[in-house]
Amino acid sequence: MTNAITEPSRTTPVLMDTDVLVVGSGPSGLTAAIASARTGAKTVLLERYGCFGGVLTQVGVESFAWYRHEGTEDCEGIGREYERRAKALGFTRPEPQSISEVIDTEGFKFVADRMIVEAGVTPLLHSQVVDVIMEGNALKGVIIEGKSGRKAILAKRIVDCTGDADVAYKAGAPYTKRDKSELMGVTVMFTCAGIDVARFNDFVRNELKPTYADWGKNWDVITDGKEDDMFSPYMEEIFTRAHEEGIIPGDAQAIAGTWSSFTAEGEAMQLNMVYAFGFDCTDVLDITRGGN
Incomplete structure:
Protein backbone atom coordinates (compact mmCIF):
# COMPACT_ATOMS: atom_id res chain seq x y z
CA MET A 1 0.00 0.00 0.00
CA THR A 2 1.32 3.45 -0.94
CA ASN A 3 1.64 5.68 2.12
CA ALA A 4 1.46 8.99 0.26
CA ILE A 5 0.86 10.53 -3.15
CA THR A 6 2.13 13.74 -4.71
CA GLU A 7 -0.58 16.14 -5.82
CA PRO A 8 -0.02 18.31 -8.89
CA SER A 9 0.31 22.07 -8.44
CA ARG A 10 -2.88 24.05 -9.01
CA THR A 11 -4.23 27.57 -9.28
CA THR A 12 -6.86 28.34 -6.67
CA PRO A 13 -9.37 31.16 -7.30
CA VAL A 14 -9.94 33.75 -4.58
CA LEU A 15 -13.53 33.63 -3.37
CA MET A 16 -13.42 36.78 -1.24
CA ASP A 17 -11.17 39.26 0.53
CA THR A 18 -12.03 40.61 3.99
CA ASP A 19 -10.72 42.52 6.97
CA VAL A 20 -11.57 39.82 9.52
CA LEU A 21 -12.19 36.13 8.91
CA VAL A 22 -13.62 34.11 11.79
CA VAL A 23 -13.28 30.35 11.33
CA GLY A 24 -15.84 28.32 13.27
CA SER A 25 -19.27 29.57 14.34
CA GLY A 26 -19.78 28.12 17.80
CA PRO A 27 -20.67 30.60 20.55
CA SER A 28 -17.10 31.96 20.55
CA GLY A 29 -16.82 32.36 16.78
CA LEU A 30 -20.32 33.71 16.42
CA THR A 31 -19.61 36.27 19.14
CA ALA A 32 -16.25 37.24 17.62
CA ALA A 33 -17.81 37.80 14.20
CA ILE A 34 -20.73 39.87 15.52
CA ALA A 35 -18.43 41.97 17.71
CA SER A 36 -16.06 42.54 14.79
CA ALA A 37 -18.79 43.58 12.37
CA ARG A 38 -20.37 45.90 14.92
CA THR A 39 -17.14 47.89 15.04
CA GLY A 40 -17.36 48.42 11.29
CA ALA A 41 -14.82 45.84 10.16
CA LYS A 42 -15.62 43.86 7.04
CA THR A 43 -16.16 40.41 8.55
CA VAL A 44 -16.71 36.90 7.21
CA LEU A 45 -17.92 34.01 9.39
CA LEU A 46 -16.90 30.60 8.02
CA GLU A 47 -18.61 27.38 9.10
CA ARG A 48 -18.13 23.82 7.85
CA TYR A 49 -21.68 22.70 8.65
CA GLY A 50 -25.04 23.97 7.43
CA CYS A 51 -25.94 26.27 10.31
CA PHE A 52 -24.28 28.57 12.81
CA GLY A 53 -24.07 27.94 16.55
CA GLY A 54 -21.59 25.09 16.97
CA VAL A 55 -22.33 22.76 19.87
CA LEU A 56 -25.46 24.76 20.71
CA THR A 57 -27.12 23.89 17.39
CA GLN A 58 -25.12 20.88 16.18
CA VAL A 59 -24.72 18.93 19.42
CA GLY A 60 -27.63 20.00 21.60
CA VAL A 61 -25.77 21.76 24.42
CA GLU A 62 -28.51 24.15 25.48
CA SER A 63 -26.86 26.42 28.00
CA PHE A 64 -23.69 28.29 28.83
CA ALA A 65 -24.98 29.97 32.02
CA TRP A 66 -25.83 27.15 34.41
CA TYR A 67 -23.60 28.74 37.05
CA ARG A 68 -25.97 31.71 37.53
CA HIS A 69 -27.49 31.70 41.04
CA GLU A 70 -28.82 34.26 43.47
CA GLY A 71 -25.93 36.38 44.71
CA THR A 72 -23.56 35.56 41.85
CA GLU A 73 -22.12 38.24 39.59
CA ASP A 74 -22.89 37.58 35.96
CA CYS A 75 -21.01 38.65 32.87
CA GLU A 76 -22.68 40.78 30.25
CA GLY A 77 -22.10 41.23 26.54
CA ILE A 78 -23.14 39.27 23.49
CA GLY A 79 -23.39 35.99 25.39
CA ARG A 80 -26.18 37.37 27.56
CA GLU A 81 -27.72 38.95 24.47
CA TYR A 82 -28.16 35.48 22.94
CA GLU A 83 -30.20 34.38 25.93
CA ARG A 84 -32.32 37.54 26.01
CA ARG A 85 -33.00 37.48 22.28
CA ALA A 86 -33.92 33.80 22.34
CA LYS A 87 -36.20 34.26 25.36
CA ALA A 88 -38.03 37.17 23.71
CA LEU A 89 -38.81 34.88 20.76
CA GLY A 90 -40.02 32.00 22.95
CA PHE A 91 -36.95 29.84 22.31
CA THR A 92 -35.91 29.23 25.93
CA ARG A 93 -36.93 27.21 28.98
CA PRO A 94 -35.87 27.60 32.64
CA GLU A 95 -32.55 25.90 33.38
CA PRO A 96 -33.08 23.33 36.17
CA GLN A 97 -30.11 24.09 38.42
CA SER A 98 -29.85 27.87 38.14
CA ILE A 99 -31.77 31.07 37.41
CA SER A 100 -30.69 31.13 33.77
CA GLU A 101 -32.43 29.94 30.62
CA VAL A 102 -31.61 27.06 28.29
CA ILE A 103 -31.84 27.86 24.60
CA ASP A 104 -33.73 25.71 22.12
CA THR A 105 -31.22 24.42 19.57
CA GLU A 106 -33.48 24.85 16.55
CA GLY A 107 -34.63 28.27 17.70
CA PHE A 108 -31.08 29.44 18.16
CA LYS A 109 -30.37 28.83 14.49
CA PHE A 110 -32.85 31.62 13.78
CA VAL A 111 -31.40 33.87 16.49
CA ALA A 112 -27.87 33.40 15.15
CA ASP A 113 -28.90 34.10 11.57
CA ARG A 114 -30.79 37.25 12.56
CA MET A 115 -27.94 38.65 14.64
CA ILE A 116 -25.42 37.95 11.87
CA VAL A 117 -27.53 39.79 9.32
CA GLU A 118 -28.16 42.71 11.67
CA ALA A 119 -24.43 43.09 12.40
CA GLY A 120 -23.49 42.97 8.71
CA VAL A 121 -21.44 39.78 8.90
CA THR A 122 -20.92 37.93 5.61
CA PRO A 123 -21.94 34.30 6.28
CA LEU A 124 -20.32 31.31 4.57
CA LEU A 125 -21.60 27.80 5.33
CA HIS A 126 -20.69 24.34 4.01
CA SER A 127 -17.02 25.31 3.76
CA GLN A 128 -14.09 23.71 5.57
CA VAL A 129 -10.57 25.06 5.96
CA VAL A 130 -8.10 22.60 4.46
CA ASP A 131 -4.96 24.75 4.29
CA VAL A 132 -3.57 28.20 5.06
CA ILE A 133 -1.93 30.91 2.97
CA MET A 134 1.34 32.14 4.44
CA GLU A 135 3.80 34.91 3.59
CA GLY A 136 6.81 34.06 5.67
CA ASN A 137 5.49 33.79 9.21
CA ALA A 138 2.42 35.90 8.48
CA LEU A 139 -0.99 34.30 7.98
CA LYS A 140 -2.69 35.90 4.97
CA GLY A 141 -5.67 33.66 4.33
CA VAL A 142 -7.06 30.16 4.16
CA ILE A 143 -7.91 27.55 1.55
CA ILE A 144 -11.41 26.11 1.81
CA GLU A 145 -13.19 23.25 0.11
CA GLY A 146 -16.88 22.58 -0.38
CA LYS A 147 -19.46 21.95 -3.07
CA SER A 148 -18.03 24.86 -5.04
CA GLY A 149 -14.62 23.22 -5.10
CA ARG A 150 -11.35 24.62 -3.76
CA LYS A 151 -11.26 28.37 -3.06
CA ALA A 152 -9.11 30.91 -1.23
CA ILE A 153 -10.19 33.57 1.26
CA LEU A 154 -7.77 36.41 1.98
CA ALA A 155 -7.99 38.30 5.28
CA LYS A 156 -6.06 40.91 7.25
CA ARG A 157 -6.90 39.15 10.50
CA ILE A 158 -7.99 35.55 11.09
CA VAL A 159 -9.68 34.41 14.31
CA ASP A 160 -9.42 30.68 14.96
CA CYS A 161 -12.58 29.50 16.73
CA THR A 162 -12.51 25.94 15.40
CA GLY A 163 -12.24 24.41 18.85
CA ASP A 164 -9.24 22.30 17.86
CA ALA A 165 -6.99 25.20 16.77
CA ASP A 166 -7.15 23.92 13.18
CA VAL A 167 -5.96 27.16 11.60
CA ALA A 168 -3.19 27.66 14.14
CA TYR A 169 -2.03 24.09 13.60
CA LYS A 170 -2.00 24.41 9.83
CA ALA A 171 -0.11 27.70 10.15
CA GLY A 172 2.66 25.94 12.06
CA ALA A 173 1.98 27.27 15.55
CA PRO A 174 3.67 25.20 18.27
CA TYR A 175 1.40 22.93 20.27
CA THR A 176 1.42 19.98 22.63
CA LYS A 177 -0.86 16.97 22.54
CA ARG A 178 -1.09 14.07 24.93
CA ASP A 179 -1.20 10.44 23.97
CA LYS A 180 -4.66 9.18 23.09
Whole structure:
Protein backbone atom coordinates (compact mmCIF):
# COMPACT_ATOMS: atom_id res chain seq x y z
CA MET A 1 0.00 0.00 0.00
CA THR A 2 1.32 3.45 -0.94
CA ASN A 3 1.64 5.68 2.12
CA ALA A 4 1.46 8.99 0.26
CA ILE A 5 0.86 10.53 -3.15
CA THR A 6 2.13 13.74 -4.71
CA GLU A 7 -0.58 16.14 -5.82
CA PRO A 8 -0.02 18.31 -8.89
CA SER A 9 0.31 22.07 -8.44
CA ARG A 10 -2.88 24.05 -9.01
CA THR A 11 -4.23 27.57 -9.28
CA THR A 12 -6.86 28.34 -6.67
CA PRO A 13 -9.37 31.16 -7.30
CA VAL A 14 -9.94 33.75 -4.58
CA LEU A 15 -13.53 33.63 -3.37
CA MET A 16 -13.42 36.78 -1.24
CA ASP A 17 -11.17 39.26 0.53
CA THR A 18 -12.03 40.61 3.99
CA ASP A 19 -10.72 42.52 6.97
CA VAL A 20 -11.57 39.82 9.52
CA LEU A 21 -12.19 36.13 8.91
CA VAL A 22 -13.62 34.11 11.79
CA VAL A 23 -13.28 30.35 11.33
CA GLY A 24 -15.84 28.32 13.27
CA SER A 25 -19.27 29.57 14.34
CA GLY A 26 -19.78 28.12 17.80
CA PRO A 27 -20.67 30.60 20.55
CA SER A 28 -17.10 31.96 20.55
CA GLY A 29 -16.82 32.36 16.78
CA LEU A 30 -20.32 33.71 16.42
CA THR A 31 -19.61 36.27 19.14
CA ALA A 32 -16.25 37.24 17.62
CA ALA A 33 -17.81 37.80 14.20
CA ILE A 34 -20.73 39.87 15.52
CA ALA A 35 -18.43 41.97 17.71
CA SER A 36 -16.06 42.54 14.79
CA ALA A 37 -18.79 43.58 12.37
CA ARG A 38 -20.37 45.90 14.92
CA THR A 39 -17.14 47.89 15.04
CA GLY A 40 -17.36 48.42 11.29
CA ALA A 41 -14.82 45.84 10.16
CA LYS A 42 -15.62 43.86 7.04
CA THR A 43 -16.16 40.41 8.55
CA VAL A 44 -16.71 36.90 7.21
CA LEU A 45 -17.92 34.01 9.39
CA LEU A 46 -16.90 30.60 8.02
CA GLU A 47 -18.61 27.38 9.10
CA ARG A 48 -18.13 23.82 7.85
CA TYR A 49 -21.68 22.70 8.65
CA GLY A 50 -25.04 23.97 7.43
CA CYS A 51 -25.94 26.27 10.31
CA PHE A 52 -24.28 28.57 12.81
CA GLY A 53 -24.07 27.94 16.55
CA GLY A 54 -21.59 25.09 16.97
CA VAL A 55 -22.33 22.76 19.87
CA LEU A 56 -25.46 24.76 20.71
CA THR A 57 -27.12 23.89 17.39
CA GLN A 58 -25.12 20.88 16.18
CA VAL A 59 -24.72 18.93 19.42
CA GLY A 60 -27.63 20.00 21.60
CA VAL A 61 -25.77 21.76 24.42
CA GLU A 62 -28.51 24.15 25.48
CA SER A 63 -26.86 26.42 28.00
CA PHE A 64 -23.69 28.29 28.83
CA ALA A 65 -24.98 29.97 32.02
CA TRP A 66 -25.83 27.15 34.41
CA TYR A 67 -23.60 28.74 37.05
CA ARG A 68 -25.97 31.71 37.53
CA HIS A 69 -27.49 31.70 41.04
CA GLU A 70 -28.82 34.26 43.47
CA GLY A 71 -25.93 36.38 44.71
CA THR A 72 -23.56 35.56 41.85
CA GLU A 73 -22.12 38.24 39.59
CA ASP A 74 -22.89 37.58 35.96
CA CYS A 75 -21.01 38.65 32.87
CA GLU A 76 -22.68 40.78 30.25
CA GLY A 77 -22.10 41.23 26.54
CA ILE A 78 -23.14 39.27 23.49
CA GLY A 79 -23.39 35.99 25.39
CA ARG A 80 -26.18 37.37 27.56
CA GLU A 81 -27.72 38.95 24.47
CA TYR A 82 -28.16 35.48 22.94
CA GLU A 83 -30.20 34.38 25.93
CA ARG A 84 -32.32 37.54 26.01
CA ARG A 85 -33.00 37.48 22.28
CA ALA A 86 -33.92 33.80 22.34
CA LYS A 87 -36.20 34.26 25.36
CA ALA A 88 -38.03 37.17 23.71
CA LEU A 89 -38.81 34.88 20.76
CA GLY A 90 -40.02 32.00 22.95
CA PHE A 91 -36.95 29.84 22.31
CA THR A 92 -35.91 29.23 25.93
CA ARG A 93 -36.93 27.21 28.98
CA PRO A 94 -35.87 27.60 32.64
CA GLU A 95 -32.55 25.90 33.38
CA PRO A 96 -33.08 23.33 36.17
CA GLN A 97 -30.11 24.09 38.42
CA SER A 98 -29.85 27.87 38.14
CA ILE A 99 -31.77 31.07 37.41
CA SER A 100 -30.69 31.13 33.77
CA GLU A 101 -32.43 29.94 30.62
CA VAL A 102 -31.61 27.06 28.29
CA ILE A 103 -31.84 27.86 24.60
CA ASP A 104 -33.73 25.71 22.12
CA THR A 105 -31.22 24.42 19.57
CA GLU A 106 -33.48 24.85 16.55
CA GLY A 107 -34.63 28.27 17.70
CA PHE A 108 -31.08 29.44 18.16
CA LYS A 109 -30.37 28.83 14.49
CA PHE A 110 -32.85 31.62 13.78
CA VAL A 111 -31.40 33.87 16.49
CA ALA A 112 -27.87 33.40 15.15
CA ASP A 113 -28.90 34.10 11.57
CA ARG A 114 -30.79 37.25 12.56
CA MET A 115 -27.94 38.65 14.64
CA ILE A 116 -25.42 37.95 11.87
CA VAL A 117 -27.53 39.79 9.32
CA GLU A 118 -28.16 42.71 11.67
CA ALA A 119 -24.43 43.09 12.40
CA GLY A 120 -23.49 42.97 8.71
CA VAL A 121 -21.44 39.78 8.90
CA THR A 122 -20.92 37.93 5.61
CA PRO A 123 -21.94 34.30 6.28
CA LEU A 124 -20.32 31.31 4.57
CA LEU A 125 -21.60 27.80 5.33
CA HIS A 126 -20.69 24.34 4.01
CA SER A 127 -17.02 25.31 3.76
CA GLN A 128 -14.09 23.71 5.57
CA VAL A 129 -10.57 25.06 5.96
CA VAL A 130 -8.10 22.60 4.46
CA ASP A 131 -4.96 24.75 4.29
CA VAL A 132 -3.57 28.20 5.06
CA ILE A 133 -1.93 30.91 2.97
CA MET A 134 1.34 32.14 4.44
CA GLU A 135 3.80 34.91 3.59
CA GLY A 136 6.81 34.06 5.67
CA ASN A 137 5.49 33.79 9.21
CA ALA A 138 2.42 35.90 8.48
CA LEU A 139 -0.99 34.30 7.98
CA LYS A 140 -2.69 35.90 4.97
CA GLY A 141 -5.67 33.66 4.33
CA VAL A 142 -7.06 30.16 4.16
CA ILE A 143 -7.91 27.55 1.55
CA ILE A 144 -11.41 26.11 1.81
CA GLU A 145 -13.19 23.25 0.11
CA GLY A 146 -16.88 22.58 -0.38
CA LYS A 147 -19.46 21.95 -3.07
CA SER A 148 -18.03 24.86 -5.04
CA GLY A 149 -14.62 23.22 -5.10
CA ARG A 150 -11.35 24.62 -3.76
CA LYS A 151 -11.26 28.37 -3.06
CA ALA A 152 -9.11 30.91 -1.23
CA ILE A 153 -10.19 33.57 1.26
CA LEU A 154 -7.77 36.41 1.98
CA ALA A 155 -7.99 38.30 5.28
CA LYS A 156 -6.06 40.91 7.25
CA ARG A 157 -6.90 39.15 10.50
CA ILE A 158 -7.99 35.55 11.09
CA VAL A 159 -9.68 34.41 14.31
CA ASP A 160 -9.42 30.68 14.96
CA CYS A 161 -12.58 29.50 16.73
CA THR A 162 -12.51 25.94 15.40
CA GLY A 163 -12.24 24.41 18.85
CA ASP A 164 -9.24 22.30 17.86
CA ALA A 165 -6.99 25.20 16.77
CA ASP A 166 -7.15 23.92 13.18
CA VAL A 167 -5.96 27.16 11.60
CA ALA A 168 -3.19 27.66 14.14
CA TYR A 169 -2.03 24.09 13.60
CA LYS A 170 -2.00 24.41 9.83
CA ALA A 171 -0.11 27.70 10.15
CA GLY A 172 2.66 25.94 12.06
CA ALA A 173 1.98 27.27 15.55
CA PRO A 174 3.67 25.20 18.27
CA TYR A 175 1.40 22.93 20.27
CA THR A 176 1.42 19.98 22.63
CA LYS A 177 -0.86 16.97 22.54
CA ARG A 178 -1.09 14.07 24.93
CA ASP A 179 -1.20 10.44 23.97
CA LYS A 180 -4.66 9.18 23.09
CA SER A 181 -4.83 7.20 26.32
CA GLU A 182 -4.44 10.45 28.30
CA LEU A 183 -6.84 12.65 26.33
CA MET A 184 -10.00 13.96 27.95
CA GLY A 185 -12.96 11.67 27.43
CA VAL A 186 -15.64 12.42 24.86
CA THR A 187 -19.38 12.52 25.36
CA VAL A 188 -22.35 11.66 23.18
CA MET A 189 -25.19 14.14 23.70
CA PHE A 190 -28.70 12.82 23.12
CA THR A 191 -32.39 13.44 23.89
CA CYS A 192 -35.07 11.06 25.11
CA ALA A 193 -38.81 11.24 24.40
CA GLY A 194 -41.83 9.87 26.25
CA ILE A 195 -40.80 10.96 29.74
CA ASP A 196 -43.34 11.27 32.55
CA VAL A 197 -41.85 14.58 33.65
CA ALA A 198 -43.84 14.95 36.88
CA ARG A 199 -42.94 11.43 38.00
CA PHE A 200 -39.28 11.90 37.07
CA ASN A 201 -39.01 15.21 38.93
CA ASP A 202 -40.69 13.72 42.00
CA PHE A 203 -38.24 10.80 41.96
CA VAL A 204 -35.24 13.11 41.58
CA ARG A 205 -36.29 15.61 44.23
CA ASN A 206 -37.54 13.17 46.85
CA GLU A 207 -35.40 10.05 46.35
CA LEU A 208 -32.22 10.81 44.42
CA LYS A 209 -31.68 14.34 45.79
CA PRO A 210 -28.54 14.91 43.67
CA THR A 211 -26.06 17.64 44.60
CA TYR A 212 -22.75 18.97 43.30
CA ALA A 213 -21.02 16.79 45.89
CA ASP A 214 -22.18 13.71 43.95
CA TRP A 215 -20.01 14.54 40.93
CA GLY A 216 -16.90 12.48 40.48
CA LYS A 217 -17.31 9.26 38.50
CA ASN A 218 -15.69 10.58 35.35
CA TRP A 219 -14.64 14.06 36.47
CA ASP A 220 -12.26 15.39 39.09
CA VAL A 221 -14.30 18.00 40.92
CA ILE A 222 -12.77 20.48 43.36
CA THR A 223 -15.06 22.85 45.25
CA ASP A 224 -14.65 25.12 48.25
CA GLY A 225 -17.63 23.41 49.88
CA LYS A 226 -20.31 26.03 49.44
CA GLU A 227 -21.75 24.26 46.38
CA ASP A 228 -21.76 20.75 47.85
CA ASP A 229 -25.35 20.78 49.11
CA MET A 230 -26.80 22.63 46.11
CA PHE A 231 -29.07 20.76 43.71
CA SER A 232 -27.39 19.52 40.54
CA PRO A 233 -29.06 17.48 37.76
CA TYR A 234 -26.52 14.69 38.04
CA MET A 235 -27.03 10.93 38.06
CA GLU A 236 -24.38 8.40 38.99
CA GLU A 237 -25.35 6.06 41.82
CA ILE A 238 -28.56 4.93 40.14
CA PHE A 239 -26.65 3.79 37.04
CA THR A 240 -24.07 1.99 39.16
CA ARG A 241 -26.89 0.21 40.99
CA ALA A 242 -28.62 -0.71 37.71
CA HIS A 243 -25.34 -2.16 36.44
CA GLU A 244 -24.83 -4.20 39.59
CA GLU A 245 -28.38 -5.56 39.33
CA GLY A 246 -27.87 -6.55 35.68
CA ILE A 247 -30.32 -4.01 34.27
CA ILE A 248 -27.47 -2.35 32.34
CA PRO A 249 -25.33 -5.07 30.73
CA GLY A 250 -21.63 -4.93 29.94
CA ASP A 251 -19.28 -2.23 31.14
CA ALA A 252 -21.27 0.70 32.49
CA GLN A 253 -18.39 2.49 34.19
CA ALA A 254 -18.69 5.44 31.80
CA ILE A 255 -22.43 5.98 32.31
CA ALA A 256 -23.08 8.98 34.55
CA GLY A 257 -23.89 12.60 33.92
CA THR A 258 -26.46 15.32 33.65
CA TRP A 259 -29.69 16.33 31.98
CA SER A 260 -30.86 19.82 31.20
CA SER A 261 -34.54 20.61 30.60
CA PHE A 262 -37.82 19.03 29.54
CA THR A 263 -40.08 20.14 26.75
CA ALA A 264 -43.84 20.42 27.17
CA GLU A 265 -44.13 17.20 25.14
CA GLY A 266 -42.02 15.20 27.60
CA GLU A 267 -38.65 15.25 25.87
CA ALA A 268 -35.58 15.18 28.09
CA MET A 269 -32.96 17.43 26.52
CA GLN A 270 -29.17 17.59 26.66
CA LEU A 271 -28.61 14.17 28.19
CA ASN A 272 -24.86 14.16 28.73
CA MET A 273 -24.48 10.71 30.26
CA VAL A 274 -22.13 8.68 28.08
CA TYR A 275 -18.46 9.33 28.70
CA ALA A 276 -15.91 7.44 26.58
CA PHE A 277 -12.13 7.32 26.67
CA GLY A 278 -9.54 6.47 24.02
CA PHE A 279 -10.78 8.75 21.24
CA ASP A 280 -8.82 11.42 19.38
CA CYS A 281 -11.24 14.01 18.01
CA THR A 282 -8.70 15.15 15.42
CA ASP A 283 -8.68 11.67 13.86
CA VAL A 284 -11.55 11.01 11.43
CA LEU A 285 -11.33 7.27 12.06
CA ASP A 286 -11.76 7.82 15.80
CA ILE A 287 -14.60 10.29 15.27
CA THR A 288 -16.36 7.72 13.11
CA ARG A 289 -15.78 4.97 15.68
CA GLY A 290 -17.00 7.23 18.48
CA GLY A 291 -20.24 7.99 16.63
CA ASN A 292 -20.97 4.30 16.19
